[in-house]
Amino acid sequence: MARSSAWLSLSLSFLVLFNGCFGRRQSFHGQESQNEKCQLSQIHAIRPTGNIPAEGGTTEFWDPNHEQFQCGGAYAFRHIIQPNGLFLPSYTSAPLVAYVLQGSGEYGIIVPGCAETYQQSEKGSEILDKYQKIRYYEKGDIIVIPASAVHWFYNQNREPTILVVLQRANPVSFFLAGKPGSSHQGQREQGRQQQELMTERLGYDGNILAGFDVQIVKDALNTDRETAEKIIGGNARGRGHIVIVQQLPSRPEQRRQPGRQGGGSSNALEETLCTATFTQNIDNRERADIYDSRAGRLTTLNSFTLPALSFVRLSAARGFLNKNWGLVPQWSMNAHSFLYVTKGSALIQIVNQRGDTILNEQVQEGQLFLVPQNFAVVKQAGDEGFEWVEFSTNENAMYNTFSGRRSTLAGMPADIIAASYDLSKSQAQNLKDNMSSLWFYQASGSSPSSSSSSGRSAFI
């Protein structure tokens, strides 16, 4: 039952993908403009190549000139926000998706035109503060932030927050406060140069209000000169884009109700940005789309399950593979995917159209690599198992498998398979009949077995 409804929703989603505006356009856009940048002779899983330190944390970046990011049309970052660290309010020219690798805290997205519906009065005081909804994040959350929308993060807890972020290409950040700049903590000469270039390129050294005359800021904000000078960053130099804030009072928590943890509304038209959910947890075992008690599980998040993803034309997935289990060979039909290893290791093979193995290595925790659109990929967990988060450049990424019960091979007549691979008809039929698994396979050496999968998924 669960299985058949999964396939129903899958073919529906495939349909919508092809009929919908974005899937289609995205798909072509990707192909037309990025094909030339995707003639990669090899890919390697890599760690961040530099960082931009600040008083209250640091932003690690992968070199955006690396050909993986050129091909994928996206950049990756890892923000580390220390306890009491405030990632200053900013907006970016490109939308982003973040995965909370560690920690928890609060954040805000200011949506123009939405009312300040939350209010707070300080104890024993007449002061009443009204503001837009404050949101909360915790480990395992995917956070979606549309382009040009002001946002901030505050880590009011004891553990550092780590965000793994994928952002469409050429992002520029516009900070509304501070004089971010870098604090050059313990960088070697070469690293410092790259750091300065990236700081400048990304806009991490600017406060856009700093470019206005202080008199204009004073007049426009109807405030006094001292405040205006602070706003344009007078005494913020050297603290960087994440500052330590000791005095922030703990807010009476306006926690998300469990019922609003996403997945509820699949009607993007009914969802208004003012009340939209920008966060959803994908670590939770119960949310898995594909679950096999022996092999592992997969959880996908797309614009059907988190409508805000359609604002950013990105999607995300989370995977867990147990020791010696693999995911059957597959390819993405409409998206480039970036995989970040959160735990364990795996043997990854990626093959291009010529049959060249352009990645063939044991990837490790903390590494990131690209699986280009249309390229074939296989993942096989190492001895400690394999856990990863995956970002795709389409809000409804679609996968096609080579083998498995619902695969391409399963859909072909046995005589065409026989003719294609120079097999006898009965060999071909056997091949089809033995593909009992949907998604997982067991590496030999371990006892062979068919895995049973269930659930709803965009992996087909």
Place this chain on the structure above:
Amino acid sequence: MARSSAWLSLSLSFLVLFNGCFGRRQSFHGQESQNEKCQLSQIHAIRPTGNIPAEGGTTEFWDPNHEQFQCGGAYAFRHIIQPNGLFLPSYTSAPLVAYVLQGSGEYGIIVPGCAETYQQSEKGSEILDKYQKIRYYEKGDIIVIPASAVHWFYNQNREPTILVVLQRANPVSFFLAGKPGSSHQGQREQGRQQQELMTERLGYDGNILAGFDVQIVKDALNTDRETAEKIIGGNARGRGHIVIVQQLPSRPEQRRQPGRQGGGSSNALEETLCTATFTQNIDNRERADIYDSRAGRLTTLNSFTLPALSFVRLSAARGFLNKNWGLVPQWSMNAHSFLYVTKGSALIQIVNQRGDTILNEQVQEGQLFLVPQNFAVVKQAGDEGFEWVEFSTNENAMYNTFSGRRSTLAGMPADIIAASYDLSKSQAQNLKDNMSSLWFYQASGSSPSSSSSSGRSAFI
């Protein structure tokens, strides 16, 4: 009341923008492809750099290689059509939006597949001419012309017509008549060279029918050789793309009914191209979206108020600021904007992501400048006040303000503001509480006051 419904429609329009095809795609398209061209170290307000003269008027152009136009992905022109001047029938590869700076007259847009529903019989004659609707323009109108649609303009009045035009990048014009060419009136040597290059680049020297054999034109039009020869431009050389027509009889006027002056239908699906409104006046004070008797007013035109704008993915706005009043700092979330100064002057400051002031000057009547997407801008009227028309590269341009009652700062909790700017909690709360204005601020020196704004607008 008016105010709250304004915000309702605003947040609705914001929603639609993010959900709609075009806002979203446009936004990404702009970011992805134009970011690199928008690393501008400075911007200047500039006047046209050359012109293409003709018998019945002239077309002034801004140098399309100028980095402002490269970043904005659009070109600007100023057509001057003398009395009795006919801008010859042509179509262009890119859509355009025109503002009627001066004059009035008639124009036609030939929409394929629409019936010739207008007819005219000459006095005392049996001749019956049927044709598609003739349209009228007057000072203050915005005119929308879709790509590849044949159009012509005729100035039957005494005052020269001046059209300020914004067109998406790399426009090429295909003239159906004349042998436009340039007439080289009083150009210096260097200007002449640039003029010839632009004439060629824009297609102002061609009549596309001139490339066919006269015999084929004669056969295809089922006419005689003399007419065919005239059609391919036999004796039109040197008159250029705007010709003087003395004999054009004045047509019994088929004026637009006031009720059709736009704003009526917001349902693009019900509006057919055959009956579509391509014109709407934005000078009219009653149409202002934001009006403040002391400070000034703003009128915006987007695809909700003029559905034809969705065909061209452009929008327009008109602004008036009184002496010493300014518009609060803001940025555009999804569009590049080109501002043309129609009267007076203003101090403009534009700030990039690094906090660099890339434009900081007193702009004057007749000048044009770009405000790049995401860049912060402030406008403060000079002694004569400031009037401008604004073209944006999104059919629903969205703005976000830094200060003001519905601004980004207003949406943030006071403690985050305090932490961001190193203010005390009460300073931060005061800052929020004092932002009583929505859009306007008064430059100091003049008596401070809160301005009240009302109306509907896309400025938030």
Place this chain on the structure above:
Amino acid sequence: MARSSAWLSLSLSFLVLFNGCFGRRQSFHGQESQNEKCQLSQIHAIRPTGNIPAEGGTTEFWDPNHEQFQCGGAYAFRHIIQPNGLFLPSYTSAPLVAYVLQGSGEYGIIVPGCAETYQQSEKGSEILDKYQKIRYYEKGDIIVIPASAVHWFYNQNREPTILVVLQRANPVSFFLAGKPGSSHQGQREQGRQQQELMTERLGYDGNILAGFDVQIVKDALNTDRETAEKIIGGNARGRGHIVIVQQLPSRPEQRRQPGRQGGGSSNALEETLCTATFTQNIDNRERADIYDSRAGRLTTLNSFTLPALSFVRLSAARGFLNKNWGLVPQWSMNAHSFLYVTKGSALIQIVNQRGDTILNEQVQEGQLFLVPQNFAVVKQAGDEGFEWVEFSTNENAMYNTFSGRRSTLAGMPADIIAASYDLSKSQAQNLKDNMSSLWFYQASGSSPSSSSSSGRSAFI
């Protein structure tokens, strides 16, 4: 009657085009990015420039670096599949449209998520094979294949199959079987070099499964080592991408019902990919949109008549002109078109914005040429008549005519025509009154006559 409803549907389709997502985006995309590549000083009708031979056929290609393909953003191929030839299963990074110039056979498109609803049990055997729908093609069919969808062709008949294919730019093929490679049959040295480059560039030398470890393929497919080795192409070298298959049993035919031959459903939302029609015949005389017993006929296929075309953002048309008849001068408003001459010859003139005749030749059977968007074109059949198939880079290509009863000239007031062409008012009125034909004209020398056209069409 037929005529007026034709115009109704035309203006409707024009509307939808401008309102719809794809028409609009496509149109702009084309203009913005390809204008610079379309500054062609001349165009020639050309034959294929190279070929990739294989055991069971050959793929002829036009040089993709040729400026026509750069401007049009598409590539053209001609696949020849010999009797018993199997074009191996593959998918491509760009969607394609194919015209069956000769032959018939079967093909499959494997759609992920669709059920294997067809089954076959061999005579006297217990073996039951289930697979996805098998489809049939015959001469005159247009076949649509979405990007990234696995497909194969098998020619089980006696005549070679010839497919003329248009594919969006930079297509890369991913073969699932064989070790295609080229077999270098009778190529001269220079041709061989180009052939190798193209083979590599297009991915015709690869089997993507060949890049995986045989052990992984064995495990993932739950099969034995021998089969796994065959699958990764162990003994397929040198047979190429089309192989001869002698043993393929003839399948009990599951022919398309005539009622499903397309045109039925115009509601893309109701059509699911699993049951979608990917084929429609456009040779059939009864399907003509425009038919004139003396002049010829035109049949267009767009996303309204074959919804699958909206998946690929391409459309097709088929034209027949009798000796000495021509199609009136026209231009495409939103698409580049590639014309392949299937029979006879014609004088073609193509004119750019400057009035330069960039193509002016007698095109012949087997040649292909581009008509760039917005450029004016006239076609006049030679002594043997003229037959062609046309591929356009928009799923709803729109044409505008200069002359004819529903043309641009017909829509303009006579006095504007008179003023534009320096004609008298009565000459202008005569010109309009004599344009009695809609689409066709008769070359002089032959007896002049008005042609009557009827039917539904996207040519306006």
